[in-house]
Amino acid sequence: MRPPARPRAAGTARPRPEPEAAEVETLRPRPGRARGGARDEPAPARPPRRAGTTSRPAQEPQVAVVPAGRDDVVSDRLADRLAERTAMARHRFWRRLGWTVAALAAAAALVWGAFFSPLLALDADQVRVSGEGTTVDAGEVRDAVTAHAGVPLPRLDTVGLREQILAMNAVKDVHIARAWPDGLDVVLTSREPVAAVPQSGGEHALMDADGVQVATVREVPDGLPAIRVSLSDGAAGHRALDAALQVLGALPRTLAGEISTVSAATQDDVRTTLSDGRVIRWGSGDEVELKIRVAETLLEAEPSARTIDVSSPALPVTN
Incomplete structure (x- = not known):
C-alpha cells in the first residue's frame, strides 16, 4: 500500500521532474508546417561533440593577487621618482641661475670696458x-x-x-x-672772407659772404677786394653792404680773383672793378647767378667794352 500523501501548504506547487534527454529530443519541434500553415525554420545544427570531451564551464574573471610586501615596493618606486624629479628641477634652477649670473657679469664687464676703462x-x-x-x-x-x-x-x-x-x-x-x-x-x-670793409683807425674788417666779420687786419690781403660803402647811413648802409657781399659770395673763383674794388652806394647799385679797369654793374643782389653767366659771356664776347651793365640780365648793356 502507498503511504498517504503529505498535505501541501497553500500556495505551493509540486516541483516537476526534469525531462530526460530523450524526452527533450522528442519535445523539440521538428521542421515542417506549424499550426496555421507557417513553416518552422530549421534549428541551427550543433557541431558534433568530440568523443571523450566534456563541456567546459565559462571562464571566470581573473583577479590579480598582490603578494605580500608589494605596497612597500610601489611606495619606494614612487619615492625614487619624486626624488629624481626634484633633483632635475633643482639642477635646472641652478643651471638657469648660473647662465643668468654669467650674462649679467658679461654685460657688466662690457659696460665697464666701454664707459669706464681706458681701452x-x-x-x-x-x-x-x-x-x-x-x-x-x-x-x-x-x-x-x-x-x-x-x-x-x-x-x-x-x-x-x-x-x-x-x-x-x-x-x-x-x-x-x-x-x-x-x-x-x-x-x-x-668762414672765408670775400671782401675787406674799411673801418675807423685805418683797419679793415674781413667779411664773408653772409656778412659775418671773421677778422680785423691793418692791410688788405692780396687778392681780396675792398668794399667802398658808407656804413654811417645806418640801416641803408648795411643793406648796401649785404647786397655787395651777396654778389661777391656768388662769384666763381676765377672772376673773383680779378676784382680789385667793390662799391655799393645803395643796395641796388653794386659795382665791381676788375684789375684791368673794366667795370661790371650788378645792380642788386637778385638773380645774381643769371647775372654772372651773362657777364662772363659778355667779357669774352666784347673784350674791348669798358663797362658791362647786367643789372637787367635780360637786357644787358655794354659800352
Missing part, C-alpha cells in the same frame, strides 16, 4: 683737425678737443664739444666723428 679713452695724438681754411685757428680747435683726453669715446659729449667749437671765430660749421678705438676726426667749415 676706448680718447688719445690726444689721435685727434685730427681739417678744413680750417685761412681764418680758423686750428691750434685753438685742437686744444679744445684734447682737453677731453682720457675720456672714453662712448662718454664723450660731442654735442657740447661741437657747440664749443662753433663759438670760435670764423668757424661756420663743424662735424665731429669718433675714430675707434681712441681717435676723433674734426672737420671744419671755415
Whole structure:
C-alpha cells in the first residue's frame, strides 16, 4: 500500500521532474508546417561533440593577487621618482641661475670696458683737425678737443664739444666723428672772407659772404677786394653792404680773383672793378647767378667794352 500523501501548504506547487534527454529530443519541434500553415525554420545544427570531451564551464574573471610586501615596493618606486624629479628641477634652477649670473657679469664687464676703462679713452695724438681754411685757428680747435683726453669715446659729449667749437671765430660749421678705438676726426667749415670793409683807425674788417666779420687786419690781403660803402647811413648802409657781399659770395673763383674794388652806394647799385679797369654793374643782389653767366659771356664776347651793365640780365648793356 502507498503511504498517504503529505498535505501541501497553500500556495505551493509540486516541483516537476526534469525531462530526460530523450524526452527533450522528442519535445523539440521538428521542421515542417506549424499550426496555421507557417513553416518552422530549421534549428541551427550543433557541431558534433568530440568523443571523450566534456563541456567546459565559462571562464571566470581573473583577479590579480598582490603578494605580500608589494605596497612597500610601489611606495619606494614612487619615492625614487619624486626624488629624481626634484633633483632635475633643482639642477635646472641652478643651471638657469648660473647662465643668468654669467650674462649679467658679461654685460657688466662690457659696460665697464666701454664707459669706464681706458681701452676706448680718447688719445690726444689721435685727434685730427681739417678744413680750417685761412681764418680758423686750428691750434685753438685742437686744444679744445684734447682737453677731453682720457675720456672714453662712448662718454664723450660731442654735442657740447661741437657747440664749443662753433663759438670760435670764423668757424661756420663743424662735424665731429669718433675714430675707434681712441681717435676723433674734426672737420671744419671755415668762414672765408670775400671782401675787406674799411673801418675807423685805418683797419679793415674781413667779411664773408653772409656778412659775418671773421677778422680785423691793418692791410688788405692780396687778392681780396675792398668794399667802398658808407656804413654811417645806418640801416641803408648795411643793406648796401649785404647786397655787395651777396654778389661777391656768388662769384666763381676765377672772376673773383680779378676784382680789385667793390662799391655799393645803395643796395641796388653794386659795382665791381676788375684789375684791368673794366667795370661790371650788378645792380642788386637778385638773380645774381643769371647775372654772372651773362657777364662772363659778355667779357669774352666784347673784350674791348669798358663797362658791362647786367643789372637787367635780360637786357644787358655794354659800352
